[in-house]
Amino acid sequence: MMKELSMSELTDNMMETIGKEWMLVTAGTPEKFNTMTASWGGVGVLWGKPVAFVFIRPERYTYKFTEAGDSLTLSFLGAAHKEVHKVCGSTSGRTTDKVTAAGLHPVFTPDGNVCFEEARLVLECKKLYADNIRPEGFTDPSLIDSWYNGHGGFHRMYVVAIEHIWTNN
Numbered sequence: 001m002m003k004e005l006s007m008s009e010l011t012d013n014m015m016e017t018i019g020k021e022w023m024l025v026t027a028g029t030p031e032k033f034n035t036m037t038a039s040w041g042g043v044g045v046l047w048g049k050p051v052a053f054v055f056i057r058p059e060r061y062t063y064k065f066t067e068a069g070d071s072l073t074l075s076f077l078g079a080a081h082k083e084v085h086k087v088c089g090s091t092s093g094r095t096t097d098k099v100t101a102a103g104l105h106p107v108f109t110p111d112g113n114v115c116f117e118e119a120r121l122v123l124e125c126k127k128l129y130a131d132n133i134r135p136e137g138f139t140d141p142s143l144i145d146s147w148y149n150g151h152g153g154f155h156r157m158y159v160v161a162i163e164h165i166w167t168n169n
Contacts, residue, residue, distance in 0.1 A: 002167060002168055004164055004165065005165040006165070007162070012076075012121065014042065015042070017076055018038075018043075021079060023076050024038070024074070024085075024119075025072060026073045026074075026114045026115060027062055027065035027069055027072040027073075028068075030106070030108050030112060034062045034064075034093035034098070035098060041053055041055065043123075043162070046159060050161070051128065051161055052123055052159075053158065053160070054072075054074065055157050056155060057154075057155050057156075067130075070127055071127065072160060073115045075116050076120055076122070077118050077120065083102070084102040084104060087102040103118075104118055105118065111124065115166065119166075119168060120167065124163050126160060126163050127158055128160060128161050129159040132155075133157060135154070
């Protein structure tokens with residue numbers, strides 16, 4: 001059973017948590033959802049709200065679910081679950097049951113969003129804003145060569161309000 005935390009009880013250094021621990025971005029309904037590994041994003045304050053921002057390429061199966069719904073979760077599993085990120089970051093939910101392959105156990109928040117029993121921390125979020133990363137927006141064009149040429153489409157950025165914080169600790 002997950003316990004809800006207040007924003008003031010969140011003590012993680014989210015730069016470290018996202019950059020080194022990574023996260024699972026999960027969107028959809030309890031009946032049909034997908035999850036993916038992500039290591040790009042952040043947490044802060046925007047428009048007077050605690051927010052997170054995440055980036056998803058349009059080729060990713062999770063993109064379809066994120067576009068279709070109003071909510072998503074960000075699940076942090078801790079260092080002990082790095083193998084989960086390999087599975088969820090290298091296989092497609094179109095052709096593989098990633099949840100089973102990764103040994104994950106879905107649980108559902110009171111609002112009906114999907115997260116995982118294995119998560120030590122979950123940010124349950126509502127979409128506020130989305131926009132596509134565009135080549136003309138880069139002030140350092142070398143980033144396009146490093147991250148996009150030959151690597152897939154430009155990401156879509158989602159700014160999401162953090163509505164609930166859940167922990168298993």
